Amino acid sequence: MSAAARAEATADAGATGAGVLIIEGVSRTFPGVRGGAPTLALQATDLVVPRNDFVSILGPSGCGKSTLLRIVAGLDRPTTGRVTLDGAVITGPGADRGMVFQSYTLFPWLTVAQNIGFGLREKGLSEAERRDTVAAFIDEVGLRGFENHWPKQLSGGMQQRTAIARALANDPKILLLDEPFGALDNQTRGLMQELLLGIWEREQKTVIFVTHDIEEAIFVGARVITMSARPGRIKSITPVPLGHPRHYTVKSSPEFSALRARLTEDIRAEAIRAAVDH
Ligand SMILES: Nc1ncnc2c1ncn2[C@@H]1O[C@H](COP(=O)(O)OP(=O)(O)OP(=O)(O)O)[C@@H](O)[C@H]1O
Secondary structure (H helix, E strand, C coil), rough: CCCCHHHHHHHHCCCCCCCCCEEEEEEECCCCCCCCCCCEEEEEEEEEEEECCEEEEEEECCHHHHHHHHHHHHHHHHHHHHHHHEECCCCCCCCEEEEECCCCCCCCCCCCCHHCCHHHHCCCCCCHHHHHHHHHHHHHHCCCCCCCHHHHHHHHHHHHHHHHHHHHHHHCCCEEEEECCCCCCHHHHHHHHHHHHHHHHHHCCEEEECCCHHHHHHCCCCEEEEEEEEEEEEEEEEEEECCCCCCHHHHCCCCHHHHHHHHHHHHHHHHHHEEEEE
């Protein structure tokens, strides 16, 4: 991305606000194992995510979705390029980014409330402030009454509610979700999508949401990005012209069906390519 293009993109994205993410020329090559060939997991990728955007990333297995998200999270380093959040280059994990993964990553030795409040101690909040913040997020994700439960006493959906509350409690500029509902049954998954969407509508966070599920990507997203088969690159960016508040019944609307049909075609072509290449 040229300096002029970056300046324009940043201005469009509202550079004065918090939560503007700019991905510039980011690629990732993993070294070969035991003398094998290196793996180009992600081709040079440019993307501007304005503040309050909700970007869903869809793509066939192995196309580099998690790699891109991990680089944004600071859990992995790009081979080329850089990522900036509000102008600061990302070089490692930080409290300005909240992560939620598919597999439950709660601390099993801490209660729901302690898990949610985990990052707050480091922020220097008093005990009373921590208690109030935790209580507010317990309410936000509908876990009142479960504050003192241990993670193993919770259903999968409740564990993910706790993980989302923990990520939000730190007031991150951006929320990064990697297949957060992938292990849940369909009914719970639908409810969790509504929960997340409701939180976004109220809190107006910048969100990047990785999923395999086309319907989920459309329902929660303001834009859906599709990625090509490995080595991954952005193939298309589709705005989702569905209003807010977005009710689950929108999934049976003609606009939704048309988007689903278009994205299904896109992803199918890539899934076939991925299958042929392996
Ligand atoms: N640490 C690593 N070392 C070597 N190769 C890796 C590493 N991490 C990922 N890869 C490879 O990079 C490619 C992209 O992986 P990545 O996990 O980003 O894909 P993905 O799109 O998230 O896949 P999925 O949808 O299956 O989770 C894959 O071919 C994977 O095998």
